[in-house]
Amino acid sequence: MSAMDGLAGVREKRSSRRSGPNGMDRRAYGFLLLAVLLSFWELSSRAGWIVSAYWPPVSHIFAAAIAQLAGGEILLALASTLRRAAIGYIAASVAGIVLGIVLARNRVLRYGLLPLIEIVRPMPTPAVIPPLILFLGVDDALKIFIVALASFFPIFSNTFTGVAAIDDTLIQTARTFRTSTVRLLARVVFPATLPAIAAGLRTATSLCLVVAVLSEMIAGSSGIGYYLVETQYAMRPDLMYAAVLYLAATGYALNRIFLALEARMVPWMGRS
């Protein structure tokens, strides 16, 4: 899955940063490309190559981004989106990890639950929002549920396959010492699966933010998703793009935080 690709990418990035003096130069190239694209945007808008109310010059967007900070509204919107994303993410993490381990180790439960999970998994999240409004309303319950639903699958499947891939010697060794099942799961299976779990959690980290924003765009009245739709209908594309900018920065920051935590808490990552 993409989780694994992403993980490979991280390792490559980490090692490239450590590797030698060229790393800094390569980063500078990246920023250069960004700067060229942005000036191209600015030019296309100012010179009238693209005539649209939804193509403001980049400089207007940056100005709007600074003005937004002063108003504080954008931070409140961001906070309510992050709050929903966080609650849904935590719920999905607990459910995904527990079910992943239990289902991988217990055949009866696996046969009972796996078909249901496999059927729900491919459903596109936006498609289930309208019927869910009927049961969960349009407020937090709906959005948190959707975030949890979307975040659950990468966490669950990574955990599930992670458990299945554990070296049997580990388990047999523990068995030899007559370790109880609970202890076996907590002290052997869980730590051995942690790298796989971390991969799933990381995929879910970016996903939970995306889905939280998406759910706010369809229903409700707060959060960044709603703000994006609202400013679009108010013909304020500068505010809209500025909000997108904050969203991108948030996603980036979340990813960095995750990597920092991962390095600290799963030091044997990639070494199992």
Place this chain on the structure above:
Amino acid sequence: MRKALVWLGLAMMGLVALPAAPAPAADLEKVRISIIPIGDVAPLFAAVQNGYFREVGLEIDTTPSAGGAAGIPGLVGGSFDIAYGNVVSALLAAQQGLDVKVIAAGTNVTDPKLDATGIFAKSDSGIKSGKDLEGKSIAVNTRNNVIWLYARAWVKATGGDPERVTFKEVPFPQMEDALRQSRVDAAFMVPPFSIVAAQKGGLSKVGMPYSDVQPGVDVGQYITTGKLLAARPDTVKKFVAALRKGIEWYNANLTNEALLTLISGYTKADVALLKLAPVPTAPVRSDISQIRKTMQLMIESKLLPAPLDLDKIVDPLAR
């Protein structure tokens, strides 16, 4: 660098923990309303701002939903007590067996001079009527809704066959771009987008579906459920009375700068932008004969299989 980012993250989590609840008002009955943040609901906000709801003991809690998509499902699911929505959605909901009741009028189109909606086409496209659009495409915000219905009716009224026109879903904010880039041949636009599009040149208004097809059409209404109406009849009565005061204030202040500031407040649109569009009057009562005409159009477009009992759907309160 990494440490700084961790701190940034922790600071964000701190923000997450901020309490979001505003202080509750004492002794007021709360009424939850789903709205669309457009000019249509200005009388409601006028009534809130002028304290008309407070006077009758109600506290209005509005939940905007940009497309209005959450309105009726949220109403039926119990998230809202009242929803502002268009006539077609209400009749479709009734057709599906949902217990919806129209309790107050919202918007209608009586004066063509104040009708800023319209079908737009590129000025050099030669499109003038529905006949010219056969084999071509019209942008509507959603299929099977009020915009789609009246775009079809307009095509028919101007000599075209709606079945031979392709209706493409394009959100209102993107219609002008779609039209200029020739992704569609025409678009049914509403203010402020129609006003801004017309100003820049290159596009022409070729028709006004509401005014051309059905002058006086009741476009929007406030809707509740029969269950809520039976359980809290006094609340609904108070709501309608206070809303009517809001409508009266609105109609008396159509050219008042204060009204535009009010609209700007809940739509985030600039007052300068709002000044470009004429502000239409708002109806005090729903016109059941107009709703009946809309129902006929819906039957012709196969949105409804048979007439509905409008006397049951439009509550006497609204009339």
